[in-house]
Each structure stands twice: as structure tokens, then as C-alpha cells.
Amino acid sequence: MEEEIKVPEELKSNILITSVDAIYNLAKGYSLWPLTFATACCAIEMIMASAARFDIARFGSEVFRASPRQADLMLVAGTITKKMAPIVTTLYKQMPEPKWVLAMGNCAVSGGVFSSSPTVVQGVNRIIPVDVYLPGCPPPPEALLNAILLLRKKIAKETILKRKEQVLSHV
Numbered sequence: 001m002e003e004e005i006k007v008p009e010e011l012k013s014n015i016l017i018t019s020v021d022a023i024y025n026l027a028k029g030y031s032l033w034p035l036t037f038a039t040a041c042c043a044i045e046m047i048m049a050s051a052a053r054f055d056i057a058r059f060g061s062e063v064f065r066a067s068p069r070q071a072d073l074m075l076v077a078g079t080i081t082k083k084m085a086p087i088v089t090t091l092y093k094q095m096p097e098p099k100w101v102l103a104m105g106n107c108a109v110s111g112g113v114f115s116s117s118p119t120v121v122q123g124v125n126r127i128i129p130v131d132v133y134l135p136g137c138p139p140p141p142e143a144l145l146n147a148i149l150l151l152r153k154k155i156a157k158e159t160i161l162k163r164k165e166q167v168l169s170h171v
Contacts, residue, residue: 042105073102085127104144109135
């Protein structure tokens, strides 16, 4: 026979039952700290997303980091050459888990207008795993904010155990 737990009246409105994944994903999704790797005109649009008109701060992502060890979202904006590819890979590896990558602009997504050049990487996904693709030449700040919202939705569906499997599969 189960005994019913008696909860005092003043605590009944303060009790929340949820999963560890839900709390963990909520915290991750609302505090994305981007590492900027901007090499071309997409960087201007990324900077505009921080301005008052678009205000990326309302998404918790206003702190653009210069160090990969303090970031969990790599924003790859612009053309990546084969000479830069090892640097991008090193920065990605230095980021702590959990980490995500957003490819911003046609050049980062597929090589863009420089895709016929033998020195350009034909998409950053060839060197590091990409979570969200943001096409455009260059994509407007509103599109970047929408991409961050899409990444949040992706993060909300993750589980801690599946994330660990994903990390081990990319090693």
C-alpha cells in the first residue's frame, strides 16, 4: 500500500517536475556564446545582429568570444580556404562540449561564388560537423537570429546520452 506524500500548501505552487535533459537543454539553448570565425562580408551582417535594431542579446548570445575555450557556438561566416582549414579545425577541437557550428553565408555553406577555386573549401562541413546552415550572400541579421532559434529547437531535442554518442562518433 502506497503512502501519499503530504505537501504543505505554501509549497504546492512552487513544485516543478521535469527531466534533467529539459533543464540542461533550456540552460544550453538560452546561453549560447558564439566564437566568431568571420572572414568575409558575412561578418558585417553578424556584427549588425548585435546592434540595437536586431539585438542578439535577447537570445543570450551577445557575448562574442575570442577564445574557443569560452565558446560553445562557432559561427563560421565567410570563405574558408584550404590554408585556413587546419585553423578552423583546431579552434573547433579546442571548444568544450557541448558545442555547435553554424555555417553562415553561401561561402561557408558551399564555397559560394568562389566554389570553382581550387583553394577554397567547398563547405565547412567537409572539415567540421555543422548543425545549422544559413544560406545567403550575405544573409541578413534577421536570418542569423532565426538560425539561432532553429539551433535552440535542435538543442531542446537532444538528450545527454545521445550527445555523448555524437561526440564520440566525431572523434
